Amino acid sequence: MSEYVFLYRGGEAGRSPERIQQSMQKWMAWFKELSQNGHVKDQGQPLERTGKVVKGSQKTVTDGPFAEAKDIVGGYTLIEARDLEQAVELSKGCPILEVEGGVEVRPVMKLSM
Amino acid sequence: MTETSEHLFRRESGRMIAVLTRIFGVSNLELAEDVVQDAFCRALEVWKFRGMPENPSAWLMATARNRALDVLRRERTARTFAPELGRFIESEWTLAPTVAELFAAHTIEDDLLRMMFSCCHPRLPGEAQVALVLHILCGFSVDEVANAFVSTHAATEKRISRAKKGLADSKRLFDIAAPAEVLRRLPSVQSALYLLFNEGYHGASPETAVRLELCQEAMRLTSILLKHPLGGTPSTHALAALMCLDAARLPARVDSSGNLSSLFDQDRSRWDQELVAEGLRLLGLSATGSELTEYHLEAGIASIHARALTVEDTDWKSIVSLYDALIALRPSPVVALNRAIAIGECAGAQRGLEAIRAIPNPERLARYPFYFAALGKFELQAREYENARKHFLAALALARNPMERYFLEQRLVTCNSASAQQAL
Numbered sequence: 001m002s003e004y005v006f007l008y009r010g011g012e013a014g015r016s017p018e019r020i021q022q023s024m025q026k027w028m029a030w031f032k033e034l035s036q037n038g039h040v041k042d043q044g045q046p047l048e049r050t051g052k053v054v055k056g057s058q059k060t061v062t063d064g065p066f067a068e069a070k071d072i073v074g075g076y077t078l079i080e081a082r083d084l085e086q087a088v089e090l091s092k093g094c095p096i097l098e099v100e101g102g103v104e105v106r107p108v109m110k111l112s113m
Numbered sequence: 114m115t116e117t118s119e120h121l122f123r124r125e126s127g128r129m130i131a132v133l134t135r136i137f138g139v140s141n142l143e144l145a146e147d148v149v150q151d152a153f154c155r156a157l158e159v160w161k162f163r164g165m166p167e168n169p170s171a172w173l174m175a176t177a178r179n180r181a182l183d184v185l186r187r188e189r190t191a192r193t194f195a196p197e198l199g200r201f202i203e204s205e206w207t208l209a210p211t212v213a214e215l216f217a218a219h220t221i222e223d224d225l226l227r228m229m230f231s232c233c234h235p236r237l238p239g240e241a242q243v244a245l246v247l248h249i250l251c252g253f254s255v256d257e258v259a260n261a262f263v264s265t266h267a268a269t270e271k272r273i274s275r276a277k278k279g280l281a282d283s284k285r286l287f288d289i290a291a292p293a294e295v296l297r298r299l300p301s302v303q304s305a306l307y308l309l310f311n312e313g314y315h316g317a318s319p320e321t322a323v324r325l326e327l328c329q330e331a332m333r334l335t336s337i338l339l340k341h342p343l344g345g346t347p348s349t350h351a352l353a354a355l356m357c358l359d360a361a362r363l364p365a366r367v368d369s370s371g372n373l374s375s376l377f378d379q380d381r382s383r384w385d386q387e388l389v390a391e392g393l394r395l396l397g398l399s400a401t402g403s404e405l406t407e408y409h410l411e412a413g414i415a416s417i418h419a420r421a422l423t424v425e426d427t428d429w430k431s432i433v434s435l436y437d438a439l440i441a442l443r444p445s446p447v448v449a450l451n452r453a454i455a456i457g458e459c460a461g462a463q464r465g466l467e468a469i470r471a472i473p474n475p476e477r478l479a480r481y482p483f484y485f486a487a488l489g490k491f492e493l494q495a496r497e498y499e500n501a502r503k504h505f506l507a508a509l510a511l512a513r514n515p516m517e518r519y520f521l522e523q524r525l526v527t528c529n530s531a532s533a534q535q536a537l
Contacts, residue, residue, distance in 0.1 A: 015254075016252070016253070016254030016256070016257060017122035017123045017125070017126040017149075017153060017252040017254075018120065018122060018123055018252070018253075018254070018257065019254070020122055020153045020154070020156075020157050021120070021121060021122035021123075023157060024156070024157050024160055024161055027157075027161035028160075028161060028164070028165075031161070043162055043163075044162060045162055046158035046159055046161070046162050074158060075158065075161075075162060
């Protein structure tokens, strides 16, 4: 088994209470299925959409990130899968895909071969 | 999520907007809506990772309260919030306790009621009032309201935004502690709730689920009105009774294959006896005082149906006299049609046909499929198969959804086979 990080980008915003509730129910069902199948190493955390960005040797601090809404990371999960192909397959069930969001699947670098 | 929290977000949306509008003032309705949207987005983000909190409603309210405090602190110099709270909001000493008090659970029902009365401003047309109630108090999006009324997004959006602007311009929320004002506006509120219920019960929306939701929302809001010392008049009891007695029949309106079933064909064992009992109890409570409203009469009619074990058992004579009183009180072509149907049940198909033909200005029923369906039914009973067929075809052409269409097609099949039987 290898570890992968799912980064959730974009999605949601400006939807009716009923749709938001339905969306949440789908997320919960999806996480439940993933963990029942032993794929969830750490369910992860939601992230605020704003914060600070610190850059360069001057340690310049700015408000940010000023990415477009669709590119902002809203949370992450640590997943266990056989290989990248399986991890990608698992990500396809993510409800964020139904609301114009995306999942970035990134293998965690292995320490030793 | 459990069964009980179905539509939780919709309900909480109405509660949060009602409280926030009281704090921000009705002129900042849009700001209140933004705060609610924000609370839902946070709930979605946090709950999907950490699971539902033990008390989701309290979590949402606390989130909205904190956001409200942020907004008040940030904008209190730039904006005018609720005028009656002015100085409490201005001082940091009183701000947090004032907001906490307004978010206290025991005041929320009053806020809902205040908003309900504010939405039912007599200057707004009835449909606009109902759309506003659905949108603000029941948390329906513009699309969901459009869907419920079988209207377009554009038309509904226009109606809602115009009504919202009117509400925001009214400067102050309705004062539900002023007895004379409450009694003056009560008929508007009752009529909006009645319209909402009827849209669910008889409306043209093809989706059964939507219709059921509209009835449930109307009943929920009516029960809030009923609990208020000034709102719980005999006429409100009659309205609530009517809703219970009609809603009791809902489980039987659609048969096991998902088809529309008329009062005459329904499996009466599927009527909800708990709702029947509640309806009869409320009807009893409505019979105090001297006021006799259309809700009393309609609830009376519904109670006669509810008590009849079979169609043949029905006391049609009493129903006809209740319809007579209803027509005197509130003449309407649909009421006249229902009265004619009751006469037909009571005195035979010929008398029914005569009563239908005697309805003044029948052109007002020209787009109503059940006008032709009723004509067809009595012609069928009178063995005038060719006439019956013509009427059922006319009804079919006006059917508003697949369920109605199927229902009328079945009538046509019955008619054709009866006519074939006779030819043999």
